[in-house]
Structures are given as structure tokens and as C-alpha cells.
Amino acid sequence: MEPILIPTEKGIYCPMGDFYIDPLRPVDRAVITHGHADHARTGHGHVLATPETLGIMEARYGKEHATHVQPLELGGKLDHFGVAISMHPAGHILGSAQVAVEAQGQKIVAAGDFKRALDPTCPPFEPVACDIFITEATFALPVFRHPNPDEEVKKALGRLALTPEATLMIGCYSLGKAQRMTMLLRKNGYDGPIWLHGSMVKLMNLYERFGISFGDTRPLTREENPGDGDIILCPPSAMHDRWSRRFEPLIRAMASGWMTVRARAKQKQVNVAMVVSDHADWPELLQTLDEVAAGEVWITHGREDALVRACNMRGQLARPLRMVGYDDHGDVES
Secondary structure, eight states: OOOSOEEETTEEEETTTTEEESOSSOOSEEEOSOOSTTTSOSOEEEEEEOHHHHHHHHHHHOGGGEEEEEEOOTTOEEEETTEEEEEEEOSSSTTOEEEEEEETTEEEEEOOSOOOSOOTTSOOOOOOOOSEEEEEETTOSTTOOOOOHHHHHHHHHHHHHHOTTSEEEEEOOTTTHHHHHHHHHHHTTOOSOEEEOHHHHHHHHHHHHTTOOOSSEEEOOSSOOOOTTOEEEEOGGGTTSHHHHTTOSEEEEEEOGGGGSHHHHHHTTOSEEEOOOSSOOHHHHHHHHHHHTOSEEEEEEESHHHHHHHHHHTTOEEEEOOOBTBOTTTTTTO
């Protein structure tokens, strides 16, 4: 039987339903897994996504990002030209979904980006049994084994406790990582103000509109500066520019799965490297493949070849899709 989804230059395409999943360029019908810019692009005709993802797209691109939008809740299902489309939690960021497509006795799940670690800002990943599983491979090398995120956050808080006159500045991506880091800081005992770079305020407010409470968060303004022992969240690109110098003395920390790689951590010139990722690591990828029990695995982006080899060694068919255009955030979003 021919698969009901096929990879194309525009993205994963369903001929029977005439739609694309996370298309790489504007199309008439798009199903979007989550709000990161390499998956959620503007200019589509019709967009199907979770309400949260649609909210993120509107916040980033404006109300006119698509001609028509249709929300589908996590756990929801609809029929489109004889194709059943359902949304299942991916555990990546707010609103992130695996898209399950079913027709003609075949079921394919496109996972988008996902993580297995628990995160109070989004529902946990839900394994969905299927015939073909389409997975990312951002950290698909055996070296990537993410540590406990609580212990990573405690490293930074411990450094701040030793230098109470300093301000802790954490570099993290504005969508998903900033919100998760805020919750991790609260969980691990920090109840003071968390100051936000201007680029983070709109998305933090969006999360709160969807019921996520962060405690005392404040936008950074020229009139008001953090006090000693306070914490700032900002994009990694802002950590060493002129803007950051006004907050000295600083402890600079970076939160990313790529902090496992010492060369990357050194390149970022940080005092504390925190390995906190919103993607599955190597053991979690293999665990997921076991749980979904798909007869075939397609790999969209990341370390494709290593995961293909691992699948083949486990007796599982696998193919790399070589899709160019995803994972544009590199070490920033991961």
C-alpha cells in the first residue's frame, strides 16, 4: 500500500486530503504541529492547529497570518475528505501536537518536535500507536542524554547564592524555553521577581491567558532595573550586547540541550551552562519508537543517519526525509 502521506519540497503532503503538515512555504491548506517559526509559517490559506498554536501564530504574525484558521483541541478529531485528522500532545511547548492522519486502513503520526520530560506549561507527550511514525532527530546521537533539569537550575541558583550582589541572566528562547525556565526556577525555590527582555513579554502574557501562572514577572524598562540577586530572562543573542551591560555585575547562564557540547558552551561565553532541552534525547527517542510500535519510521530533521542505523539494528524500517528548513533555531530553541 502506498503511504497516505508523502514527503515533498513543500513539506509532508496528504494527496487524499490535499493538505500539508508544517509546510515549508505558503500553501492552501496547512496543519501545524506547534508555534515555533520553523514549523509555523505565515501566508497559508487555511490553517488547522490547536487553539494555543493559533494564538501563538497570531501573537507573532498578526491576525492576518492566514486567510482562514480552524482550531482543533488536543484529543480532538475531524474528518477531511475521508481523512481522519487528530491532535495528540507532543510535550514540546504550549499547544504542541502530534498530528495523526488515518485513511484506507493506514495510520501515520507526524510528531513534529517533542520531548518526554514533564513540563507544567504543556501536557505530556502521548505515545500513539501507528503504522508509520514521523519523528524529529535533533538530539539523535548516543552522547545526548539530558540530565535532570532541576539539578541544572540548581547550579545557576547556587552560583547566584554565592554572589548575592550579582544578577543572574539566563539566555533562553522566548517561546517555550523561557516559560519552562520560569516554572523550573519557581519549583526550585526562587520566588523573587523574574525580569523579562522585551521580546519575551507578549508570549509570557499569552501563556498566562491560557492559564499558566508564573508568579512575579516584570518587563525590563529603562525606568526600572533588577535588584541584587534578581533574575533576568533574555534571548541568547542579547546576553553580550550593549543592552546587557547596564545590569552588571552579571552571572551569565545559558539553557539549551546543546550545552552538553563543551565547545558550544564555551562559544556562548557563559558562567553556567544548563543542559535543559525541549527535545527528546537519545534514550527518549528510542523509548518512543518502542512505545509507538510503528512498522516504519520517517525522520524529518536533525541527526537522521544515526537514528536510521539504530532503527535498522533493532529490525525497524527507517528512512531519512532530508527535509531542509526545519530546526532553524539551532542551539537557541533546543
